[in-house]
Amino acid sequence: xxxxxxxxxxxxxxxxxxxxxxxxxxxxxxxxxxxxxxxxxxxxxxxxxxxxxxxxxxxxxxxxxxxxxxxxxxxxxxxxxxxxxxxxxxxxxxxxxxxxxxxxxxxxxxxxxxxxxxxxxxxxxxxxxxxxxxxxxxxxxxxxxxxxxxxxxxxxxxxxxxxxxxxxxxxxxxxxxxxxxxxxxxxxxxxxxxxxxxxxxxxxxxxxxxxxxxxxxxxxxxxxxxxxxxxxxxxxxxxxxxxxxxxxxxxxxxxxxxxxxxxxxxx
Numbered sequence: 429x430x431x432x433x434x435x436x437x438x439x440x441x442x443x444x445x446x447x448x449x450x451x452x453x454x455x456x457x458x459x460x461x462x463x464x465x466x467x468x469x470x471x472x473x474x475x476x477x478x479x480x481x482x483x484x485x486x487x488x489x490x491x492x493x494x495x496x497x498x499x500x501x502x503x504x505x506x507x508x509x510x511x512x513x514x515x516x517x518x519x520x521x522x523x524x525x526x527x528x529x530x531x532x533x534x535x536x537x538x539x540x541x542x543x544x545x546x547x548x549x550x551x552x553x554x555x556x557x558x559x560x561x562x563x564x565x566x567x568x569x570x571x572x573x574x575x576x577x578x579x580x581x582x583x584x585x586x587x588x589x590x591x592x593x594x595x596x597x598x599x600x601x602x603x604x605x606x607x608x609x610x611x612x613x614x615x616x617x618x619x620x621x622x623x624x625x626x627x628x629x630x631x632x633x634x635x636x637x638x639x640x641x642x643x644x645x646x647x648x649x650x651x652x653x654x655x656x657x658x659x660x661x662x663x664x665x666x667x668x669x670x671x672x673x674x675x676x677x678x679x680x681x682x683x684x685x686x687x688x689x690x691x692x693x694x695x
Contacts, residue, residue, distance in 0.1 A: 531543075
């Protein structure tokens with residue numbers, strides 16, 4: 429059964445958004461469109477990720493509220509245009525959840541989570557095949573996704589139609605081939621070719637991640653976090669001795685970097 433307090437709170441939020449958009453409401457809110465709100469939707473989604481990574485429940489609650497506001501805002505714009513409403517949004521995802529969980533709401537038996545994923549992919553494929561809006565294998569993958577995430581989704585979609593390497597060893601061999609082609613482009617001083625080969629190299633790396641069941645996007649975020657933490661450690665240590673990063677000798681920088689790697693190792 430639905431939590432009455434949750435229903436009431438969501439209803440209040442929807443009403444608040446309607447008031448903000450109504451005549452006499454907030455001038456800024458009244459000026460917004462689906463297009464102008466795009467950067468805020470992305471920003472709020474990334475702030476949710478930051479709160480999750482920080483393990484901060486209070487921040488996560490706050491950021492999820494900001495993200496929910498974006499959903500309500502877009503739904504209000506659509507209601508005003510007589511396109512759809514927040515009720516349609518909720519009903520659509522509820523129907524999708526029921527449809528994609530036949531092992532819970534139907535009579536399909538599953539052995540484990542892997543079975544659930546396989547069923548989910550089959551159901552999604554059937555939905556795509558039956559959709560009039562479907563124009564191809566990749567038409568439901570948003571172009572606005574971060575490049576690594578989009579590349580991995582494209583590879584995943586290809587894998588489900590058999591267009592993939594047999595195993596990770598095959599992908600690693602392809603990765604070696606892309607590295608060779610990049611080296612050849614650099615050797616020929618062909619910068620346009622080198623740019624294309626860098627793209628191919630990154631694309632192939634997302635397939636390595638996919639075969640290892642690793643999110644390329646999150647793996648890069650974590651690697652970047654490690655890098656920034658280590659550089660911050662080197663910088664702080666250097667400043668204690670009265671030097672800046674740019675003033676360190678190569679030997680001193682390498683020594684502090686080794687210390688930073690040890691100091692920032694996860695527990």
